[in-house]
Amino acid sequence: MSDIFSALRDAVGEQAIRTGAAINPKHFTDWTRHAPAQPLAVVFARSTEQVAAVLRLCNAHGQPVVPQGGMTGLAGGAIPGTADIVVSLEQMAGIEEIDPAAATMTVLAGTPLQVIQEAAREAGFEFGLDLGARGSCQIGGNIATNAGGTRVIQSGMTRDLVLGLEVVLADGTVLSSLNKMIKNNTGYDLKQLFIGSEGTLGVITRAVLRLQPQRTSCQTALCALPDYDTAVRFLHQLRRHLGGDVSAFELMWPSFFELGVSLTRDRKSPFAERHPLYALVEQRGFAEQADAERFGAALSEALEAGWLSDAVLAQSGSEANALWAIRECTAEFPQRLAPINFDISLPIGKIGAFADECQRLFDAQWGPHLSLFFGHIGDSNLHVTVDGNTVPGVTHEAVDQLVYSLLRRYGGSVSAEHGIGLLKREFLPYSRTAEELACMRRIKQALDPNGILNPGKLFE
Amino acid sequence: MSDIFSALRDAVGEQAIRTGAAINPKHFTDWTRHAPAQPLAVVFARSTEQVAAVLRLCNAHGQPVVPQGGMTGLAGGAIPGTADIVVSLEQMAGIEEIDPAAATMTVLAGTPLQVIQEAAREAGFEFGLDLGARGSCQIGGNIATNAGGTRVIQSGMTRDLVLGLEVVLADGTVLSSLNKMIKNNTGYDLKQLFIGSEGTLGVITRAVLRLQPQRTSCQTALCALPDYDTAVRFLHQLRRHLGGDVSAFELMWPSFFELGVSLTRDRKSPFAERHPLYALVEQRGFAEQADAERFGAALSEALEAGWLSDAVLAQSGSEANALWAIRECTAEFPQRLAPINFDISLPIGKIGAFADECQRLFDAQWGPHLSLFFGHIGDSNLHVTVDGNTVPGVTHEAVDQLVYSLLRRYGGSVSAEHGIGLLKREFLPYSRTAEELACMRRIKQALDPNGILNPGKLFE
Known part of the structure; x- marks a missing residue:
């Protein structure tokens, strides 16, 4: 054990390693607060080469490694065991390049999501991933868990927003696939393996992200619906009118909706009556006036078809926020x-x-x-x-x-x-x-034969 | 050898196997006409179980297997060797289900692309993949090669249109991942491995495809541009106006454009002068009038900004076809x-x-x-x-x-x-x-340790 620590110190420097009481407890567990544990050590890698050196050493010693990002996970995927060494990516943060022609951004894995969102905006683009933990979560973790969030209906999962990855394999091999191209059929699309594999196949160190043009218009409505099948019909009707501009379709059942209303400031439902279902719908597009007309036409058609029992169309940003406040009562759940x-x-x-x-x-x-x-x-x-x-x-x-x-x-x-x-x-x-689980194990065995990467996560 | 043939006959029936002169030469090579070869046999599987039985047998005998679809490939990925057994999927064709709520279609691998496109249209949807070989190519081959085609800018590659797959592994294991869900983070996304792996990791037998709402409006223009950087600026400006409705941005350099014009019926350029570059741009959306206004506004802005030297806006479907005819001169290349x-x-x-x-x-x-x-x-x-x-x-x-x-x-x-x-x-x-190539080999070794699947394709 002292062997590996002295080699680690040689590889990354004394100051980059924390052990014992010097480890910040934030590394013990994620947002679930499940099973906190103090790992053997936390190594703060500052480069891909350092991550590679650490993994090479740990692989040689059969030493389990747990990669950590912002620790905002909700499934325990980054919780260490007491015999594990944590590799934290938090000091590998920063935006390396924005390529406006390719509409891509190249980032280090430890970059917080919000930093990426803001940089995209400044460059006239938007990054399609958004979730509540945006200020704390890191893009490496978002990719490793294939994060979803609130914009999936419009922008897809994290998987759909990644064009290239740099990953360090268990044996320290650096796999550099920092692709910027939409079409690239040159053999297996290796990055897909690491996206969503929760740190069990490799440690993500860099990514090429896909940016989208910045949307400038937003329409919001809250709709009351008679039943679920009508809600689905309404969703598809919106898509036939608005295509990829549908940016939210949040369906709320009555007990959720009523709790949401009770937690808003004026505690008043926008509707006079109770309804079996409520849909908060949103369109985000590029032309305020034309979009408002298309949105209004789609809602009118749905009302005329009898699919909507009632509807409230937000006339301003603050009215839209008031409608969203009902749906966002989830933020109050932990307290209430x-x-x-x-x-x-x-x-x-x-x-x-x-x-x-x-x-x-x-x-x-x-x-x-x-x-x-x-x-x-x-x-x-x-x-x-x-x-x-x-x-x-x-x-x-x-x-x-x-x-x-x-x-x-x-x-x-x-x-x-x-x-x-x-x-x-x-x-x-x-x-x-x-058969699927057996196939996953074959992949795991092929890429991490010593089983050092995030052991016990995903499968025993 | 007679061993394996008699076992194959037991598995799939005498009539499902062709050997020697009974093999149709269409199985010898693909659209490249490269290195035609008569395989040992062609087996026409009619079910996933038959594909599994064939692979199990071949794996046990170390017998190379080449999966074949519509044979429209352009890289030789389905060309057999003389010692190979071909598994043709062409008799496993048909649409098994359209799920309008999920906006999915479940199909057998041998289904021609055009059949899928037409069925989607009849159900009020569209399938986002289109390419010249649509009448002959099969969806299994489209998926195995991650086909691109003419709609990628709007709908993505085939990879983006596949939600679930059923695949038979080299050892005959049936991997059934017929997922219909947009969000599904339950372990490795195995289907990604097989998409684009050109038949080297498994034989695709079924797929769940993602459908999109049917677009009903189309605008087309041909634009003359002063240089490449301006073309990129114009592309991004269109996207900022039209978002995901941009359905084509086909850039033609002068010699291509001039050949294209010379092959049209009236051999007349739509422009009085020669220009350094020409872009054929198209918008496909959902609201004819509103879309025409947005398209016109985007073009006007580009003209005013001086990005376009000239532009012709198609006023009818036949005018649009005439503009596309220039770009589609590629169809004449083999003759001319x-x-x-x-x-x-x-x-x-x-x-x-x-x-x-x-x-x-x-x-x-x-x-x-x-x-x-x-x-x-x-x-x-x-x-x-x-x-x-x-x-x-x-x-x-x-x-x-x-x-x-x-x-x-x-x-x-x-x-x-x-x-x-x-x-x-x-x-x-x-x-x-x-490192990437070595990683691909590790995956290949893990899933096909005897190397029976499409040997020699992708790598030696």
């Missing part, structure tokens, strides 16, 4: 509830039936209680929250079993955007076949 | 020229300089000759054609060396959309590092 949260996905046509059956299951099991459903349904993503305060004695494990067993019957996915990490490992076989 | 074609890509900002230097290199080497440049530059894709008839004694190999050596210096890709197959294998190291 004892939230047991689920991030799942299903084929879009099945989300309504699943939500209904899940609600009935909860009711039958627990009687009166508070559970909340909302979904980015255009992305096939449903979030379910059970307020543990309203179900005496309930455990996260018990609700997991209920939700994931039902989900399995529906052919859904146990992780839409958060990943598997440690926390969903047990349920991965609910969504992937034995 | 002795074309030596290149399908390459470069970072968008470098395409202009590359094209100029390539032209100078050709001129210096050969003196007066005909070479043609045009590019889907929004996709970073450049096509170069040398008319061998105008360069006495020139060989494809000699031009390959010239073009790819220059391209290597520019950091470009030797295959934008056609793949590597047999024909570009020698040049793959020009675009990928030794």
